[in-house]
Amino acid sequence: MGSTGYEHLPYDGQSAQDRFAYDRYSEDAKRGKTALQLKAVEEQLTPDLRNDWAPRTFTGVSTSVGDFDATVCNVSYHFNTHGRGYGSVRLYTAAAKRYFEQCKGAAAPGPEGLIKLPRGIFDRAGRIVTFYG
Numbered sequence: 001m002g003s004t005g006y007e008h009l010p011y012d013g014q015s016a017q018d019r020f021a022y023d024r025y026s027e028d029a030k031r032g033k034t035a036l037q038l039k040a041v042e043e044q045l046t047p048d049l050r051n052d053w054a055p056r057t058f059t060g061v062s063t064s065v066g067d068f069d070a071t072v073c074n075v076s077y078h079f080n081t082h083g084r085g086y087g088s089v090r091l092y093t094a095a096a097k098r099y100f101e102q103c104k105g106a107a108a109p110g111p112e113g114l115i116k117l118p119r120g121i122f123d124r125a126g127r128i129v130t131f132y133g
Contacts, residue, residue, distance in 0.1 A: 033076065035063040041076040042068060044089040049075075052093050054127040074129075082133045096120055096131035 038061060055070035058077065062068075068076075075089060083092035103117050104126070115122045120131035 033061060033073070035065045037080055038063065038068045038072055038076050039065055041079060041089055042072045045072060045075060046090075049089060049093050052097060052128055054123045054125075054129050056123075056129050078128075078130050082131060085133065092131070092133070093128065095133065096128045097126075099131065100126055100128070 050071055053071050053075050055074050058070045058074040060067060060069045061073050079086075079089055079092055083089075083095075086092040086095060099117070099119055100115075100122050103119075104115065104122070107115050107117055109115050109124050113124050114129060115124070119133070121129040123129060
């Protein structure tokens with residue numbers, strides 16, 4: 001992202017090698033893994049919200065704008081895949097917490113310690129692994 005506030009997309013009729021880079025970028029965007037998406041989530045992820053999420057199987061990501069830990073990557077993926085309609089990470093997280101509180105009695109933790117509900121997965125402590133909204 002340059003000083004103009006615009007993100008440069010790598011494809012504008014360039015060579016096949018550059019189209020490959022654009023295809024990779026598009027896949028990253030679908031997974032919430034672009035530098036812009038990760039930075040936006042990191043800025044919204046206050047300590048209280050961070051405590052509501054379990055990183056689980058996600059790993060950190062290193063980009064040109066910095067390194068992002070597993071929790072940021074988990075929230076970015078799930079927010080960009082399932083939660084954009086909520087408008088913010090805070091509202092998405094609040095909806096997931098409300099859902100868990102309403103439904104936690106309907107399921108017991110499985111052998112891996114996860115509580116799997118129709119619209120989300122949570123750990124034993126009630127931290128969000130994913131929420132499908």
